[in-house]
Amino acid sequence: MKLSILEAGLKSRAAAAFALEEGAMAGFHLAAPPPHISADVSIAWPIAGAKLLKRPPLKIAEELKAVLGAEFDAQSVPPGFVNLKFGDAFLFEALRDLGKPDCFTLPEFKGEKINLEFVSANPTGPMHLASGRGATLGDSLARIFRALGAEVSTEFYVNDAGKQVELLGQSLKARFKKAEPPENGYQGAYLKDMGEALPGEASGWTDLQFSEHAVTEMLKLHRADMKAFGVNFDRWFLESELHAAGAPAQALAVIKERGMAYEKDNAVWFGTASELESDDKDRVLVKADGRNTYFLNDIAYHLNKFSRGFTRLIDIWGPDHHGYVPRMEAAVGALAGSQGKFKVLIHQQVALKRGEETVKMSKRAGDFISLKELVDEVGADACRFFFAARGPHTHLTFDVDLAKKKSNDNPVYYVQYVHARISSIFANAAAKGVDPAAGFDEARILINAEERALMLKLLWLEKTLADCARDFSPHHLTTYLTELSACFHSFYDKCKVLDPEHKETSAYRLFLLEHVRGIIAKGLGLLGVSAPERM
Numbered sequence: 001m002k003l004s005i006l007e008a009g010l011k012s013r014a015a016a017a018f019a020l021e022e023g024a025m026a027g028f029h030l031a032a033p034p035p036h037i038s039a040d041v042s043i044a045w046p047i048a049g050a051k052l053l054k055r056p057p058l059k060i061a062e063e064l065k066a067v068l069g070a071e072f073d074a075q076s077v078p079p080g081f082v083n084l085k086f087g088d089a090f091l092f093e094a095l096r097d098l099g100k101p102d103c104f105t106l107p108e109f110k111g112e113k114i115n116l117e118f119v120s121a122n123p124t125g126p127m128h129l130a131s132g133r134g135a136t137l138g139d140s141l142a143r144i145f146r147a148l149g150a151e152v153s154t155e156f157y158v159n160d161a162g163k164q165v166e167l168l169g170q171s172l173k174a175r176f177k178k179a180e181p182p183e184n185g186y187q188g189a190y191l192k193d194m195g196e197a198l199p200g201e202a203s204g205w206t207d208l209q210f211s212e213h214a215v216t217e218m219l220k221l222h223r224a225d226m227k228a229f230g231v232n233f234d235r236w237f238l239e240s241e242l243h244a245a246g247a248p249a250q251a252l253a254v255i256k257e258r259g260m261a262y263e264k265d266n267a268v269w270f271g272t273a274s275e276l277e278s279d280d281k282d283r284v285l286v287k288a289d290g291r292n293t294y295f296l297n298d299i300a301y302h303l304n305k306f307s308r309g310f311t312r313l314i315d316i317w318g319p320d321h322h323g324y325v326p327r328m329e330a331a332v333g334a335l336a337g338s339q340g341k342f343k344v345l346i347h348q349q350v351a352l353k354r355g356e357e358t359v360k361m362s363k364r365a366g367d368f369i370s371l372k373e374l375v376d377e378v379g380a381d382a383c384r385f386f387f388a389a390r391g392p393h394t395h396l397t398f399d400v401d402l403a404k405k406k407s408n409d410n411p412v413y414y415v416q417y418v419h420a421r422i423s424s425i426f427a428n429a430a431a432k433g434v435d436p437a438a439g440f441d442e443a444r445i446l447i448n449a450e451e452r453a454l455m456l457k458l459l460w461l462e463k464t465l466a467d468c469a470r471d472f473s474p475h476h477l478t479t480y481l482t483e484l485s486a487c488f489h490s491f492y493d494k495c496k497v498l499d500p501e502h503k504e505t506s507a508y509r510l511f512l513l514e515h516v517r518g519i520i521a522k523g524l525g526l527l528g529v530s531a532p533e534r535m
Helices: 003-017 045-053 057-072 088-097 129-147 163-176 189-196 200-204 207-228 239-244 247-257 294-307 319-336 371-378 380-388 400-404 411-431 449-459 461-471 475-494 503-526
Strands: 041-043 075-077 081-084 113-117 151-158 235-238 261-264 267-270 284-286 312-317 342-346 350-354 357-359 396-399
Touching: 003 057, 003 461, 045 057, 045 081, 057 075, 057 081, 088 449, 088 503, 113 129, 129 151, 129 312, 129 350, 129 371, 129 380, 129 461, 129 503, 151 207, 163 189, 163 207, 189 207, 200 207, 207 371, 235 239, 239 247, 239 294, 247 261, 247 284, 247 294, 284 294, 294 312, 294 319, 312 319, 319 342, 350 400, 371 380, 371 400, 380 396, 380 400, 380 411, 380 475, 396 400, 411 475, 411 503, 449 461, 449 475, 449 503, 461 475, 461 503, 475 503
Parallel strands: 113 151, 113 312, 151 235, 312 342, 350 396
Antiparallel strands: 041 081, 075 081, 261 267, 267 284, 350 357
């Protein structure tokens, strides 16, 4: 039985026992107790329910214990917890459920059609480390949402129009003519290489042709970088597609029709006339010279997403866009009719550490380590695991030396080694003629502490994925995999798996390790990290 199903059943029983609507039981959750507590799960709801029921938390815990005790050996403890212990039959049944195709799907995600846009790096230079962090976050979340039952489409938005692209073209033109780029242009060596590769006929190109060529070449690099990083977008959406379809004008018409625009100083502003005093220039939709702002174009792009049938939009942006979030969420939420349909995630920058030194980088000056360089040096697996290991709101220092270590000090190596170690155990079993599929009598098995810890940890992947979706971060998953790996190492140090004199015990432990190997592979796969059979 899945923990989510068990939790729903216990919540229903508790609601009936206390004569409450299930909506009043929102804080009823199963949680892993601390290591020093001899229990499998803990329920803290009596503490939250004390105000509602007007009774002391411990008294409520004792009443809840009476409701659940017979089946789960429930114990009530101060200040108001109820601790449960599962029977062996429950654990074996739960492990068998882990092999089912939809074992991680949750009802609340079925029917969701999510558009997840991430990276969307301007095509003005190679992918940098922050792009890798955004790619890891977006691709991992897409995989996790799919595992939970949602339909997800991933998208890369390409700003192939505007001043930055014009400046890129001017910088390439200068490099082609062996001159320095404009003062505020792009200085990177990649433009020198691109300029030297241009044919002689480029001497007759217009500035637009230089810009178009630069964008085309940059997009080739971006696509190659993402492919090498294990990220495949369902769609690369060009900003020029919006303009060709007249989408900004259509969006402006919708905004005006709904009374969400007003005019001031010959410009068109987002909002209502009553907001005139509080609005500032950052909320302009159309400038006084008739040009659209990025704000209007971005609104048009998100309305386009809704027109494609998506029920939920998630954008992942870099830290330099932090101030842009509130107005975009407000504008898109108002036009979509619900603030909850559009979510923007901001991820922080990545610092690179070599030895004791932190590398200083500047993209515009061309002084930075590209994502490709880092992947070539430490591998995509280490990059993705390290990027995923911290929540997006926290700064990340990427330790290159640690990422290259082939030891348990390296967290991705530590987890991958478990998968390889178990694979070698199964290869050894085959060599000894031990059948991994041999049955065993569950009733005769005595589960020891290390085996029980492994079993319980396996059951928490479902809850971990739900936590990742709730917090929009895969860092819960890297933590989970590290803890599961620690459980395996503890088990392997103390338990002999292949024992010719105890065939039933061997069959049982191979059954257990098959599930550990499967969950490790599943978890790493959701992070876009490989699960090697040899290391």
